[in-house]
Amino acid sequence: MSSSNKQAGSLNEKAGISSHEITNASAIIQIRNKRRQQPSAEELISGILSGNRTVLSRAITLIESTNPEHTEKANEVIKGCLPNANKSIRIGITGVPGVGKSTFIEAFGTFLTELGKKVAVLAVDPSSTISHGSILGDKTRMENLVKNENAFIRPSASGENLGGVARKTRETIILCEAAGFDTIIIETVGVGQSETAVHSMVDFFLLLKISGAGDELQGIKRGIMEMADAIVINKADGDNIYKANQAKAEFNRALHLFPPKKSNWLPKATTCSAITKEGISDVWNSILDYFEMTKETGFFQQKRNEQNQFWMIETINEQLKQNFYNQPEIISLLEQNKKAVQNNEISPFAAAQLLLNKYKKSL
The missing domain is CATH 1.10.287 (Helix Hairpins)
Structure with missing residues (x-):
């Protein structure tokens, strides 16, 4: 094989591996040319506003890019989408690994689409601190929801950002809202400080727990409990129903010991099963009650305004950091x-x- 045929790339033939007989050379050329064609900011904005998911995915990739050359174009896309954003319910979901976040989100998201909602799931996948790689397996774990016409799932690698929240998750929310998604679900990594970062960009913060995993008091951590707007004991099915109800009672007793929230909302612990779908509707009804109360008191908009200020400062800090190292x-x-x-x-x-x-x- 000549050296010209040994170029790196997934579409090139490698030494010792023969091309499959159905490989079409012209199709490969078309794919390469399409990859080279970068849509303008105007084309991306137009595609997003029309609900084109392919364009939405490309725009998200653009804003996640660390290439300084992409920053100006990404900012232009975000600016063009802003007038059509801020029209969704933003829900953060956290819980330790193994609590069943992906299974719960699939059941919950499916339930919402059956109500006529358009759901976008922004799932943050932990990156390796050694190889910096990430599995991005949320689409595999949510195999039914990913096929749903009214759902959009976007897994992102956490990288080196605070608590595993992808660097541009906040901007991704804006793009998804502009694309017509009225319910945004953000799944955290569930370790470190990811809860704090997600709490600063959502309206409602849901903490998933499981029973029978050891001392229940280990789950009653002051920081995360004070942030939670609801606690849901997942996997309340089969032989675990009794333990789940016990855990619910313990968490409800603990919640009464914490100081009142600024919103005056009183968080509650409930049980559910993402497998049997039992209790999923109760979770949604609790979220609706929260939104009704906070919108009446004005807290909902106050919190959104405070979050906008917070993310302005965070963006300045991030930009200064990038400028320094570049x-x-x-x-x-x-x-x-x-x-x-x-x-x-x-x-x-x-x-x-x-x-x-x-x-x-x-x-």
């Missing part, structure tokens, strides 16, 4: 100082100050 002078100086710190030639704090001073001079 400065050519900083890149080379950073490597030098890393080696100096490792060799104890300079303290980490002095090295950091040196880099920051250099950055200030370059502005």
